[in-house]
Amino acid sequence: MKSPITEITVAIFAIVLIASIGLNPKDTSELVPLDITLPQPMYRGTEKPIRVDHLKKISTEDRPPFLAPVGTTNVALGKPVAGSDEAPIIGELSMITDGDKEAGDGSYVELGPFLQHVTIDLKRACEIFAVVVWHYHQQPQIYFDVIVQVADDSDFVKNVRTLFNNDTDNSAGLGAGTDMHYVETNKGELIDAKGVKARYVRLYSNGNNNNDLNHYIEVEVYGKPAENQNSTYPKPV
Numbered sequence: 001m002k003s004p005i006t007e008i009t010v011a012i013f014a015i016v017l018i019a020s021i022g023l024n025p026k027d028t029s030e031l032v033p034l035d036i037t038l039p040q041p042m043y044r045g046t047e048k049p050i051r052v053d054h055l056k057k058i059s060t061e062d063r064p065p066f067l068a069p070v071g072t073t074n075v076a077l078g079k080p081v082a083g084s085d086e087a088p089i090i091g092e093l094s095m096i097t098d099g100d101k102e103a104g105d106g107s108y109v110e111l112g113p114f115l116q117h118v119t120i121d122l123k124r125a126c127e128i129f130a131v132v133v134w135h136y137h138q139q140p141q142i143y144f145d146v147i148v149q150v151a152d153d154s155d156f157v158k159n160v161r162t163l164f165n166n167d168t169d170n171s172a173g174l175g176a177g178t179d180m181h182y183v184e185t186n187k188g189e190l191i192d193a194k195g196v197k198a199r200y201v202r203l204y205s206n207g208n209n210n211n212d213l214n215h216y217i218e219v220e221v222y223g224k225p226a227e228n229q230n231s232t233y234p235k236p237v
């Protein structure tokens, strides 16, 4: 049985904790873990080593929670997608934002070979906290020249900012990147966008370790409409 003194101590501790959070001016916008629904995994681990330079070790652990301001949603869901290959070999560009992240045939888009890009129009400027991309996860596969950018215009001329770039040798011509190659899994790849404000999100790729083709299953953009100019994001380090 709990003693009344213990309960009072717990209550005082809780009040002090809530008060200290409330009084901290850095925490006026509350951060909560993103609720990212994952599709069914198609494989676990990799049977044979994949020889690709600068490769991130595949993790069987769950991704640590990613914190973003309360009210953050996938602002890319159902939004229009344009691309360098408007007539994909398999599927339609609209499947990239249709919410289906499963790996099976019928859920992925296959774009032409070599360097291709897709552009999502969020339809308004948004504060973006994370981009999660699933290229293909039927089998372990690594895509090359994965570059994720945001801009204020659909042609990517105005205010272009790069969120991710693993094109280490600058073969795509957008500047050499330092991000690592990674093996595609059902978890997708989460890119920290640090609260950047933009309307358009563009993703490049240049084939994969099995063939020269490019694939997309889904791209999620976690953000909020950019109306609050006094946001406290990015997170204090």
Ligand SMILES: [Ca+2]
Residues within 6 Å of the ligand: 095, 096, 097, 098, 099, 100, 101, 107, 217, 218
């Ligand atoms: Ca999809």
Ligand SMILES: [Ca+2]
Residues within 6 Å of the ligand: 144, 145, 166, 167, 168, 169, 170, 171, 172
């Ligand atoms: Ca390259």
